[in-house]
Amino acid sequence: MLRDTLKTLLSAWGPSGGEHGVADTIKELLGGHVDSMRTDVMGNLIVEKYGTDDNAKRIMISAHMDQIGLVVTSVEKEGYLRVHNVGGIGMKASEYRRVVFENGVEGVLVSQPVQQGEAKLKDMFIDIGAQDREEALSMVQLGDVAVYAPEIFSLGKHRVSAPGMDDRCACALLVELLLYAEDQKNTIVGVFSTQEEVGLRGAKVAAYALEPDLGIGLDVTAWGDTPETKLPDIKLGAGPAVKIMDSSMIATPMVRDALFDAAEAAGVAVQREVLPFGGTDGAAIQHARGGIPSGTLSIPCRYVHSACETIDMRDMEGALKVLLQFVNIV
Amino acid sequence: MDLKQLTDLHGPSGNERAVRRAIVEAAKPLADEVKIDRSGNVICLKKGTNPDKPAVMVAAHMDEVGFIIAGYTEEGLLRFRPVGGIDPRVIVSKWVAIGDDNIPGVIGALAIHLQSADDRKRVLKYNDLYIDIGAKDQKEAEKLCPLGTYAAFDTPYAEFGDGFVCAKALDDRVGCYNLLRLLEDRYPGDLYCCFVTQEEIGLRGSQGAAYHVPAGIGIALEGTAAGDLGDVKEQFHITRPGQGVAVSFMDRASIADRELYRQVLALAEGAGIRHQIKQGVTGGNDAGSLQVGGGGRKTIVFSVPCRYIHSGASVAKLSDIDDQLALTREYLNNL
Numbered sequence: 001m002l003r004d005t006l007k008t009l010l011s012a013w014g015p016s017g018g019e020h021g022v023a024d025t026i027k028e029l030l031g032g033h034v035d036s037m038r039t040d041v042m043g044n045l046i047v048e049k050y051g052t053d054d055n056a057k058r059i060m061i062s063a064h065m066d067q068i069g070l071v072v073t074s075v076e077k078e079g080y081l082r083v084h085n086v087g088g089i090g091m092k093a094s095e096y097r098r099v100v101f102e103n104g105v106e107g108v109l110v111s112q113p114v115q116q117g118e119a120k121l122k123d124m125f126i127d128i129g130a131q132d133r134e135e136a137l138s139m140v141q142l143g144d145v146a147v148y149a150p151e152i153f154s155l156g157k158h159r160v161s162a163p164g165m166d167d168r169c170a171c172a173l174l175v176e177l178l179l180y181a182e183d184q185k186n187t188i189v190g191v192f193s194t195q196e197e198v199g200l201r202g203a204k205v206a207a208y209a210l211e212p213d214l215g216i217g218l219d220v221t222a223w224g225d226t227p228e229t230k231l232p233d234i235k236l237g238a239g240p241a242v243k244i245m246d247s248s249m250i251a252t253p254m255v256r257d258a259l260f261d262a263a264e265a266a267g268v269a270v271q272r273e274v275l276p277f278g279g280t281d282g283a284a285i286q287h288a289r290g291g292i293p294s295g296t297l298s299i300p301c302r303y304v305h306s307a308c309e310t311i312d313m314r315d316m317e318g319a320l321k322v323l324l325q326f327v328n329i330v
Numbered sequence: 331m332d333l334k335q336l337t338d339l340h341g342p343s344g345n346e347r348a349v350r351r352a353i354v355e356a357a358k359p360l361a362d363e364v365k366i367d368r369s370g371n372v373i374c375l376k377k378g379t380n381p382d383k384p385a386v387m388v389a390a391h392m393d394e395v396g397f398i399i400a401g402y403t404e405e406g407l408l409r410f411r412p413v414g415g416i417d418p419r420v421i422v423s424k425w426v427a428i429g430d431d432n433i434p435g436v437i438g439a440l441a442i443h444l445q446s447a448d449d450r451k452r453v454l455k456y457n458d459l460y461i462d463i464g465a466k467d468q469k470e471a472e473k474l475c476p477l478g479t480y481a482a483f484d485t486p487y488a489e490f491g492d493g494f495v496c497a498k499a500l501d502d503r504v505g506c507y508n509l510l511r512l513l514e515d516r517y518p519g520d521l522y523c524c525f526v527t528q529e530e531i532g533l534r535g536s537q538g539a540a541y542h543v544p545a546g547i548g549i550a551l552e553g554t555a556a557g558d559l560g561d562v563k564e565q566f567h568i569t570r571p572g573q574g575v576a577v578s579f580m581d582r583a584s585i586a587d588r589e590l591y592r593q594v595l596a597l598a599e600g601a602g603i604r605h606q607i608k609q610g611v612t613g614g615n616d617a618g619s620l621q622v623g624g625g626g627r628k629t630i631v632f633s634v635p636c637r638y639i640h641s642g643a644s645v646a647k648l649s650d651i652d653d654q655l656a657l658t659r660e661y662l663n664n665l
Binding site for chain 2: 016017018020040041042071073074076082084086122142143195198201204205208209
């Protein structure tokens with residue numbers, strides 16, 4: 001089930017600022033199974049499932065819908081598209097990639113020869129097979145965004161690889177949580193957020209408006225278990241990770257510890273995450289209003305921000321169990 | 331108030347007082363309410379004619395890039411640092427006005443005769459530069475320009491050539507100028523014209539305005555970079571003076587609301603307002619604060635292309651400034 005939901009969400013097109021397609025997909029998956037569903041001015045999809053307790057806490061759980069992409073900034077006479085990154089796009093991961101626009105136009109991302117050093121994004125262009133500027137502009141407009149073309153495949157028995165795993169795997173988790181949580185004590189305020197990759201912008205707005213009692217960011221984290229990769233000390237398949245800190249926040253101890261407690265109660269092994277970089281929606285929640293207790297549950301993910309972001313479904317299943325406990329015990 | 335009067339005023343980030351005073355004076359007869367908030371922003375309300383229409387906030391920043399006095403030499407020269415992003419290569423031998431009394435100063439560096447061959451290849455850094463106010467000694471320099479005194483480019487305003495203007499602080503007095511002109515009319519919805527502080531050092535003033543101004547739509551009126559210069563490849567032109575107001579789909583601080591972006595381009599087409607799409611993602615502006623502040627709002631950025639932006643002499647086309655106003659008016663009238 002989790003795997004099917006994941007595949008459905010990975011197939012949706014949704015760079016930062018253009019997440020509506022992902023939101024529509026989620027609405028279809030959740031329709032009729034939740035207590036309320038709405039979209040705010042930033043395009044965040046906000047879904048609630050009420051808790052049964054008289055003093056139910058409102059827990060904002062945020063997973064971002066957006067993925068990294070490339071925005072068209074100019075079109076050359078010869079029909080090539082010049083682009084700028086939307087979120088953290090790496091050169092090595094991008095060269096010769098197949099990319100796709102919202103309207104289905106496909107292209108390949110190529111670097112022109114450079115005099116010295118490594119190619120930068122300004123040296124890259126997208127070839128969409130147009131003969132000249134006029135033909136190119138009949139296919140795409142300035143400001144249109146391309147993402148790595150979805151290519152979803154299994155690695156071994158447990159692992160799945162695809163572009164956009166960051167953060168559709170967390171969207172899948174949140175969808176499943178909202179579907180399977182039943183008569184839970186606390187209210188789940190699920191936020192499928194926008195524009196995380198460009199600065200946690202959607203979650204900031206949602207956290208301010210929703211003013212939850214506490215918050216959880218759901219996101220991927222980096223890995224340290226491939227050759228010559230040392231930090232963070234995180235392994236795929238060893239369970240979801242409870243964030244201690246990253247460069248955007250130090251998890252609120254109460255929330256962090258409640259996640260550990262939930263994992264223990266669920267009988268799920270978890271990893272402790274100390275990430276020397278990065279940030280998640282958890283931070284946006286923590287810093288909203290006058291401050292909101294907040295933490296992050298992470299899915300270990302290899303090759304983050306490439307077209308082959310890879311996770312282990314056992315970590316996903318573990319995370320779902322932890323979350324189902326968490327909404328009952330805090 | 332005309333553009334010359336506005337660019338002649340000095341207001342580096344954090345020291346917008348002179349600009350604010352002049353704007354309050356000019357706005358009072360035009361607006362229904364004029365308030366100064368705790369961030370030093372001037373918030374002017376022009377009430378709408380139709381209470382069913384949404385309120386809009388339009389922001390332009392009063393501050394400009396400049397300098398701050400950070401030390402002295404025994405000879406009475408001033409050491410200084412930039413306030414906002416200024417390329418040190420464009421400031422040598424430029425006149426500046428220092429402090430509230432506009433004390434004249436000139437930015438100095440070692441003359442060519444005294445430089446070694448290596449010196450001449452090296453880009454001068456702020457540590458290699460001084461502001462010379464002709465002071466007798468360190469004591470006199472300290473007295474005239476105490477630590478923390480601001481300095482601003484002191485360049486005359488000039489209209490020249492084929493409808494171009496050259497001045498300092500076009501970023502963002504063009505926006506302030508148009509905000510004042512917007513206040514001359516009344517629109518269907520409530521209009522909040524927000525003259526904000528400290529944009530150049532991190533969109534700081536607009537964060538306060540974004541929090542307390544009750545409007546669900548935000549427009550930033552800006553000056554933005556133009557790179558349409560001989561040797562620069564087309565892909566790096568970003569904007570081109572003379573081709574109309576620049577509409578942004580995205581920059582470093584915000585992504586335009588998709589619907590608003592499309593609506594605005596359709597309005598510009600329909601009304602025959604000259605416009606161009608900003609061909610790049612460089613720079614960030616107050617739309618970044620407006621979009622995420624106070625519960626969030628839809629935002630869009632309208633910019634006037636400025637060559638040599640963030641220098642003592644930037645160049646814009648007067649018709650682009652009028653086009654920025656025309657597009658903003660068109661939007662406000664068609665809510």
